[in-house]
Amino acid sequence: MLATFACTPAETRGRLFAEDESAFRSPFQRDRDRIIHSSAFRRLKHKTQVFVEHEGDYYRTRLTHSIEVAQVARTIAGALGFNEYLTEAVALAHDLGHTPFGHTGEDALDALMKPYGGFDHNAQALKIVTSLERHYAEWDGLNLTWETLEGIAKHNGPVTRPGGDDPATGDLPFALTDYNARHDLELHTHAGGEAQVAALADDIAYNNHDLHDGLRAGLFTVDEIRALPIVGPAFAAVDTKYPGLEESRRRHEALRRVFGVMVEDVLVTSRRHLQALNPASAQAIRDAGAPVIRFSDHLWRDLQQIRAFLFARMYRAPAVLEMRQRVTKVIEELFPLFLADTTLLPPEWREDVARARDEIALARIVGDYIAGMTDRFALETHARLLG
Incomplete structure (x- = not known):
């Protein structure tokens, strides 16, 4: 049974291009x-979260992450x-716009695209x-x-920013403002x-699996993360219930409890906000005027401590930073190469190139092409074209 505040199929605002509805979906x-x-969506299989795609078969990819997010989202x-x-x-689509090499690739492409309207993975997903x-x-x-x-466009909240020519949209990536001009997403x-x-x-999934992937990569130990809020009590509960449990099972049991704590907190806190708002x-x-689905204040503070630990010990670990420098160079060298010689683009992109009216339009085509690459394809393309 759907609540009164749920989005119902009967009340959808429809599609940009009218279609006959399905008889069974x-x-x-x-x-x-x-x-x-x-x-x-298929390309997400070879796009990574933190590690580069070839570094290990057990690390999360954007595809496995999206599936995990969808499972948690359905439950809540x-x-x-x-x-x-x-x-x-929405959960399955939220990462479609990510570049190769995770946020490292996005940062590199955004810097290159600044003169041409910028790059943002949420805006790219919409595009x-x-x-x-x-x-x-x-269509x-x-x-x-x-x-x-x-x-897809604003699951993290309103996306307007101060500045820009249009006060309704602010200084936003071109991909957002371009589509919004045709189809107002408010x-x-x-x-x-x-x-x-x-x-x-999304927050629940990556907080949990980054701990798991960091442990697997040897970037930190169980003893170190036991000092963290939520995590420490989870390990203590497992050790009490299953003394002497084999280490891989112990780690799994503890982290699934961390998962459960976050989900339960969202449910309890969000129910309270929904009851107070009583949306019809x-x-x-x-x-x-504010998110209704949220963590409690105390759990959010605990998660900030976990994120700070992961930032220092995982996202800025020497091995990860070294790889960040390597893959940043890949993006930085491919972009000007394609921009200078668009014949290097695949044939199916040539029609868009022929319609490009100026360098800005051309740069956006190149940016779209690079953003769609998988980790492996970007590395192979760089090696083939630049040695």
Whole structure:
């Protein structure tokens, strides 16, 4: 049963291009399915979170991360009465716009794209599902519902920033403002509750699996993370219940308890906020002026301590920094190469190049091409073209 504040298929604002509805799938189910079958979703298999794709088969990729986020998001959405299909669609799409090499690749590409409108992975995800996926006969993109597009664009909150020519959008990446001019996603408001659930599920998933991947990589030890809030009590509970448990099982049991603590906190805290707000519709959640789905203040402070530890010991570990420098160089050398000689782009990109009116348009095409690369393909392309 959906709550009164859930997004319902009957009340969807529809698609940019009108379509006949399915006889057996809701609009949000169709959105989810189109995302899963997209080329961009398959490419996530070879795009990494922190480590580069070839460094180990057991580390999370963007694909496994997206599946984990979707699982957590469905659980929370179902418990709170939100639409699980819409929540799942947003969760599965939230990382589609990531470049090769994770946030390192995004930082490098954003710096290169500054003169041409900037780069942001959320904006790029929107561009992928509205333009760059080109498989359907009648339109570019996936023609997703307004609610799914809204969730992709602003699941982390309103995306307007001060500055820029248009006070309604602020100084935003071009990909966001370009699409919003054609199809208003109300970027100045919070997203619906389903997208807010997907955003918190993302936080839960990466906080948990970064601890797991960091342990597997040997960047820190169990004894070190036992000093962290949430984590320490989880290990203590496992040691009490299963004294002498084999280490890999002990680690798994503890981290699944960390997972559970975060999910339970979101459920308890969000129920309290929903009861206080008493929203009569999905729009009431958008208009609340603040996120309704959230962690408690004390758990958020605990998570900040965990993130600070991971930043120092994982994201800025010497081995990771060394790889960051290497892959940053790959992006920095490929971008000007393609910009100077667009004949190096694949044939299917030539039509876009022929329509480009100036260097800005050309640079955005090059940026789209590089952003779509997997880790492996970017390294292979760099080696082939530059040695």
